[in-house]
Amino acid sequence: MSSGSNETKKKKLIGFSFAFQGVWEVLKTERNFRIHITVSAIVVLAGFLFDLAAWEWVAVTTIMAMVIILEMINSVIERIMDFLSPEHHPLVGEIKDISAGAVLVAALASVIIACIIFLPKLF
Numbered sequence: 001m002s003s004g005s006n007e008t009k010k011k012k013l014i015g016f017s018f019a020f021q022g023v024w025e026v027l028k029t030e031r032n033f034r035i036h037i038t039v040s041a042i043v044v045l046a047g048f049l050f051d052l053a054a055w056e057w058v059a060v061t062t063i064m065a066m067v068i069i070l071e072m073i074n075s076v077i078e079r080i081m082d083f084l085s086p087e088h089h090p091l092v093g094e095i096k097d098i099s100a101g102a103v104l105v106a107a108l109a110s111v112i113i114a115c116i117i118f119l120p121k122l123f
Contacts, residue, residue: 029075030071032103033072033075036064036068040064044060052117059113063109063113066110067107070103070106071103077099078096
């Protein structure tokens with residue numbers, strides 16, 4: 001095996017370690033992220049309990065990922081804005097509110113999808 005191939009593998013592993021560090025950082029510092037992860041775990045358990053069909057797993061997994069990803073992006077936007085403008089500024093507040101609103105919209109969509117999938121199985 002060539003050393004160039006080993007260097008490429010090392011760089012990929014380092015990249016993954018930074019990515020996992022980022023996930024860990026959000027997990028440690030963001031309460032809402034932990035809530036979304038907990039709710040996602042409960043939904044996955046419910047999915048196994050109710051024996052979801054493949055299309056239902058796709059819908060549930062997609063919306064869970066969307067909420068979690070948006071929560072992470074929201075955390076990034078908040079940190080960037082705090083870094084760029086440590087003092088209070090109304091526009092910074094608007095940017096943070098809009099970012100949080102994106103997470104809220106996805107979370108509401110996830111509740112609707114969960115109701116569509118799980119309510120018929122309950123009743």
